[in-house]
Amino acid sequence: MSFDTAGQVPPRRDVNLWHLPDVLAVEVHHVRFKKPRRYTILGKDNEVSEAVEITIETSEPFLIRALNPALFVGDIALASTEGEGDRRYRFLAFQPDDLKPGAAISIAWNSPGAPRKETGFAYQPPAQRDEER
Amino acid sequence: MEVPRDKLDVRDNPKIISPPILTQPLYGCASAVNVTGYLLHATLDIEVSGAIVVNGFPGGSPAPFGATIHLPNPLVAGQKVRARQHRAGVISKWTSLAIVRDHTADYPAGPPRPELFPTPLYKCGARTGVNNLLVGCNVWITADGGTVGAVNGANNPQGVNVSPHYKQSQHVRALASLCNDPSPPSLEQIVQPPPLPLPTPGFDPIHAGGTQLVVNTIIDGATFTISRGGVSQGTFACWGGRSIIGLNPPFAAGEVFTATQELCSGDGPSPPGTGTVLPCSALPAPQVAPVQDGDTQVVLTDFVWGSEIKVFVNLVKTGDGSGPIVALTAPIPHGARIDVWQILGSCQGQAMQELHSLCVAPPVGSDPSDLDLFPVGTYEYDGGGTDIDGFHYNIRGSIYYPADDDGVDKSFNARLAATGRVPIIVLVHGAHSSTTPSYQGYDYFQYQLARMGFVAVSVDERETDQGPDWSGWTSNIVRRAELAIASIGFMQQLDANGPLFQGRIDFSHLGLMGHSRGGDCVIAVAERIALPGVTVKAVLSLAPVNSGANSGKPHGYAFMTFLPAADGDVVDNNGAQFYDQAQPDPTKTQLYIYYANHNYFNRQWLNDDTGGGLPIISRPDHERILSTYGCAFFRQAVRGDATGEYLIGTVLPPGVQNQNIHLSYDVSGVRVVDNYEGHPITIDSEVQPTAQSGGLVARDFPFAQVPGAFNTSFFGNTTGNIAVSNKTGGDFRSQLSGHANLTHGEIRVRAAEVFDGQNIPPLPTSFRIGAEDGAGTISWVSIEDVGGLPRPFDRRAFDNKTKTMLSTFRFPGRCFAAERKLRIADIRAIHLNLNGDANRPIAFDDLEIVKHAKGSR
Numbered sequence: 001m002s003f004d005t006a007g008q009v010p011p012r013r014d015v016n017l018w019h020l021p022d023v024l025a026v027e028v029h030h031v032r033f034k035k036p037r038r039y040t041i042l043g044k045d046n047e048v049s050e051a052v053e054i055t056i057e058t059s060e061p062f063l064i065r066a067l068n069p070a071l072f073v074g075d076i077a078l079a080s081t082e083g084e085g086d087r088r089y090r091f092l093a094f095q096p097d098d099l100k101p102g103a104a105i106s107i108a109w110n111s112p113g114a115p116r117k118e119t120g121f122a123y124q125p126p127a128q129r130d131e132e133r
Numbered sequence: 134m135e136v137p138r139d140k141l142d143v144r145d146n147p148k149i150i151s152p153p154i155l156t157q158p159l160y161g162c163a164s165a166v167n168v169t170g171y172l173l174h175a176t177l178d179i180e181v182s183g184a185i186v187v188n189g190f191p192g193g194s195p196a197p198f199g200a201t202i203h204l205p206n207p208l209v210a211g212q213k214v215r216a217r218q219h220r221a222g223v224i225s226k227w228t229s230l231a232i233v234r235d236h237t238a239d240y241p242a243g244p245p246r247p248e249l250f251p252t253p254l255y256k257c258g259a260r261t262g263v264n265n266l267l268v269g270c271n272v273w274i275t276a277d278g279g280t281v282g283a284v285n286g287a288n289n290p291q292g293v294n295v296s297p298h299y300k301q302s303q304h305v306r307a308l309a310s311l312c313n314d315p316s317p318p319s320l321e322q323i324v325q326p327p328p329l330p331l332p333t334p335g336f337d338p339i340h341a342g343g344t345q346l347v348v349n350t351i352i353d354g355a356t357f358t359i360s361r362g363g364v365s366q367g368t369f370a371c372w373g374g375r376s377i378i379g380l381n382p383p384f385a386a387g388e389v390f391t392a393t394q395e396l397c398s399g400d401g402p403s404p405p406g407t408g409t410v411l412p413c414s415a416l417p418a419p420q421v422a423p424v425q426d427g428d429t430q431v432v433l434t435d436f437v438w439g440s441e442i443k444v445f446v447n448l449v450k451t452g453d454g455s456g457p458i459v460a461l462t463a464p465i466p467h468g469a470r471i472d473v474w475q476i477l478g479s480c481q482g483q484a485m486q487e488l489h490s491l492c493v494a495p496p497v498g499s500d501p502s503d504l505d506l507f508p509v510g511t512y513e514y515d516g517g518g519t520d521i522d523g524f525h526y527n528i529r530g531s532i533y534y535p536a537d538d539d540g541v542d543k544s545f546n547a548r549l550a551a552t553g554r555v556p557i558i559v560l561v562h563g564a565h566s567s568t569t570p571s572y573q574g575y576d577y578f579q580y581q582l583a584r585m586g587f588v589a590v591s592v593d594e595r596e597t598d599q600g601p602d603w604s605g606w607t608s609n610i611v612r613r614a615e616l617a618i619a620s621i622g623f624m625q626q627l628d629a630n631g632p633l634f635q636g637r638i639d640f641s642h643l644g645l646m647g648h649s650r651g652g653d654c655v656i657a658v659a660e661r662i663a664l665p666g667v668t669v670k671a672v673l674s675l676a677p678v679n680s681g682a683n684s685g686k687p688h689g690y691a692f693m694t695f696l697p698a699a700d701g702d703v704v705d706n707n708g709a710q711f712y713d714q715a716q717p718d719p720t721k722t723q724l725y726i727y728y729a730n731h732n733y734f735n736r737q738w739l740n741d742d743t744g745g746g747l748p749i750i751s752r753p754d755h756e757r758i759l760s761t762y763g764c765a766f767f768r769q770a771v772r773g774d775a776t777g778e779y780l781i782g783t784v785l786p787p788g789v790q791n792q793n794i795h796l797s798y799d800v801s802g803v804r805v806v807d808n809y810e811g812h813p814i815t816i817d818s819e820v821q822p823t824a825q826s827g828g829l830v831a832r833d834f835p836f837a838q839v840p841g842a843f844n845t846s847f848f849g850n851t852t853g854n855i856a857v858s859n860k861t862g863g864d865f866r867s868q869l870s871g872h873a874n875l876t877h878g879e880i881r882v883r884a885a886e887v888f889d890g891q892n893i894p895p896l897p898t899s900f901r902i903g904a905e906d907g908a909g910t911i912s913w914v915s916i917e918d919v920g921g922l923p924r925p926f927d928r929r930a931f932d933n934k935t936k937t938m939l940s941t942f943r944f945p946g947r948c949f950a951a952e953r954k955l956r957i958a959d960i961r962a963i964h965l966n967l968n969g970d971a972n973r974p975i976a977f978d979d980l981e982i983v984k985h986a987k988g989s990r
Binding site: 015016017038039040041042043044045061062064065066067068069079080081082083084085086089110111112113 | 522563564565566567598600601602603604605606607608609611649650657660661676678680681682683684685701702703704705731740742744838845933
């Protein structure tokens with residue numbers, strides 16, 4: 001009877017859920033929504049008519065997983081997002097006064113302590129109400 | 134622990150033999166009963182309503198399924214039946230009385246459907262096993278519509294000899310009836326060509342002194358021939374797997390047995406397998422499942438078939454029967470020493486298995502996912518489109534339902550429909566690649582739910598997984614909820630006028646299960662749904678995120694959450710936040726599952742989300758957890774089945790890695806001594822004083838990822854007590870506002886070893902609970918006596934999310950009553966006493982007193 005020493009099968013090359021794309025560009029706009037946006041907090045729907053939008057263009061789409069990406073302005077996290085195509089994401093700030101001019105912009109997965117990736121961009125408030133959507 | 138027989142001063146009282154075990158339930162019209170657990174070659178008596186109707190039935194071998202004893206008259210509902218055994222002039226006690234039931238009370242839509250096993254069936258097969266039968270029913274097998282085998286007064290399982298033998302490509306089914314009430318047909322099997330060459334049969338270890346030979350590796354339906362020293366002992370048909378044959382004289386060491394097997398004679402027999410009889414000295418001690426105080430039986434997990442099992446409790450003989458279950462002549466007292474001895478004919482085992490009974494050692498019960506009543510139909514629905522937040526969705530998904538036969542678009546089961554509408558369970562998957570059919574990933578769970586009588590719907594929400602929608606986070610999850618509600622609305626349309634479901638679905642008994650983002654979503658569904666006639670009874674939130682799409686406070690229904698401790702995606706186990714804030718309406722349950730990842734509950738989610746970074750239990754182990762605990766949950770919460778014991782850990786499901794599951798649970802209506810919320814640590818929730826002594830310091834901390842937490846290892850959403858003592862024995866005393874009676878009650882507390890953020894000490898820590906009566910007498914029960922404090926699940930090789938996660942522990946009053954001075958009906962204070970190493974903090978929450986339901990363990 002032969003006796004096989006068995007060859008180990010390499011593990012499946014799994015997806016790295018914690019990978020983040022590079023941020024190629026950042027735009028900041030103050031927008032008024034022609035149709036108010038629904039914004040839910042602890043299960044309660046609210047309507048917002050205006051917000052500061054920080055739009056990022058990424059090198060690749062975010063990986064679809066349970067968690068969402070968050071955009072940080074300094075230490076303020078923005079998790080409310082609208083996608084636009086597969087590499088542009090608009091992060092919405094409904095209390096823009098909390099955002100400090102000059103604060104570094106970074107991205108991370110939305111979990112406490114998750115590693116942040118610096119974008120090389122800094123936040124500058126929009127000069128004026130410049131877009132309606 | 135094995136102990137040499139000659140080191141034990143046990144006295145074998147030959148006048149004590151165990152009562153046998155009468156298989157229950159018994160049903161009217163049954164023409165036979167089944168008895169197990171008796172001694173080899175014992176004779177058996179059956180008494181029906183005071184008259185012995187079977188006297189001295191030769192039991193033969195109790196292995197593997199006991200004796201099927203045919204009765205002179207079929208049973209009648211309401212009769213009382215019991216059994217006893219005789220051997221060598223000794224008569225056992227009777228079993229306790231079993232009352233014969235009307236099967237239509239338990240199975241109003243007819244007897245359960247039989248199951249053919251093992252499968253596949255092979256050409257030339259001569260015998261088939263049939264499972265899932267009511268004992269005493271009639272069972273028969275058809276091939277291409279013609280009956281090829283039948284047994285009246287069947288056991289469960291029952292082997293049925295087949296004649297003529299199976300022919301290739303025949304369509305085979307089993308059917309059963311009781312009181313002329315027919316079951317649905319079994320799942321159809323198509324006869325396959327034989328697997329040639331046939332494998333060589335093997336033998337389980339054969340011991341000198343035995344008379345029962347176990348042959349294994351038998352192909353389904355094959356015949357096998359046994360030879361002893363070259364002399365044929367006969368040819369036997371087997372349904373497959375293992376078969377036990379009784380032979381005489383007893384086996385002698387060194388004897389050689391051979392076996393061959395055959396399916397089609399033209400193909401010839403297999404090569405012969407050989408077994409040599411081992412000497413008596415090789416007979417091992419049996420293996421025994423943990424024993425709980427008060428148990429009236431001992432369960433063996435490994436033993437030699439055909440052996441006699443003697444049980445000694447505190448060195449006194451208390452049982453003498455056969456495996457796997459030996460009934461005892463008296464309940465096990467608190468902390469008893471138990472020795473179990475195996476004897477095979479003239480060969481006496483030289484070692485005994487010794488163990489001590491525990492205050493809490495839950496028994497393994499029947500499988501709550503295994504209720505197989507109906508064939509399963511499937512239907513893919515398309516309810517048109519809907520627009521939410523500017524996104525367009527198709528209302529789609531799959532429905533599994535109890536049907537008249539298995540297959541696509543089969544008619545709804547008519548007999549079940551005649552009993553009324555059936556409850557509905559709606560499943561919602563989470564975010565994954567939108568090209569992956571995620572909604573199909575719970576098909577195994579849908580199938581199990583449907584075959585037991587639920588309509589099980591899995592909503593196709595792939596369109597919400599597309600990037601622009603998915604990235605909306607909270608908004609995306611709200612849209613997922615509204616799409617699920619749209620599917621429920623479409624189910625109502627199908628119920629109103631659909632061809633398959635018209636008048637079939639009971640929307641007032643709705644259960645929801647969601648996974649990942651779906652787990653967050655289903656809580657939002659329960660809060661948002663406003664469809665007429667819909668009442669959510671239960672929500673199972675599996676590895677959920679917590680986005681703010683719902684209130685964060687599940688309420689108004691039974692709640693359950695799964696927290697995979699090795700979740701590589703939802704690394705914060707956000708379901709703990711939902712559990713902590715959930716109202717037990719009427720129950721809430723949390724499973725913290727070691728070595729489980731995020732994805733493996735869904736069959737379509739193929740990758741290990743830890744990327745190999747943590748050790749993970751297998752995908753089937755994940756599925757078993759969802760199947761057993763999920764079915765127990767929905768059956769109890771949505772339909773009122775008696776499966777609630779699985780949700781509070783008093784019974785464990787079989788075939789599940791229970792050692793990796795750490796339960797928290799709470800029920801409505803209990804007495805909360807202290808939940809450590811809204812008051813200083815110096816008083817408890819009953820506004821009575823607390824006291825710290827013996828070097829213990831206790832403080833309230835948020836058990837959450839917030840400033841002010843004890844450290845960063847807490848991921849829930851509550852406040853609790855962290856106690857640490859600078860020496861062993863530090864004590865925290867909670868006075869009660871009035872006396873408590875623990876005679877039929879217990880103390881419960883959630884507790885966890887606190888992970889310090891860096892190191893996990895090599896040894897566990899410990900605490901004990903003290904019950905103090907009005908005279909100041911304290912009785913103590915250690916955490917080790919109720920299961921032990923789990924070690925933190927170590928994720929340090931993967932990330933910094935090793936957690937302090939609390940579990941619920943039960944301290945039944947009967948365990949405190951071992952201190953005879955204690956006035957168990959007059960408990961005035963409860964102590965949390967840190968009796969482990971000094972300076973090892975322990976987290977506590979939800980100190981409660983719970984009255985036992987009648988008949989609970």
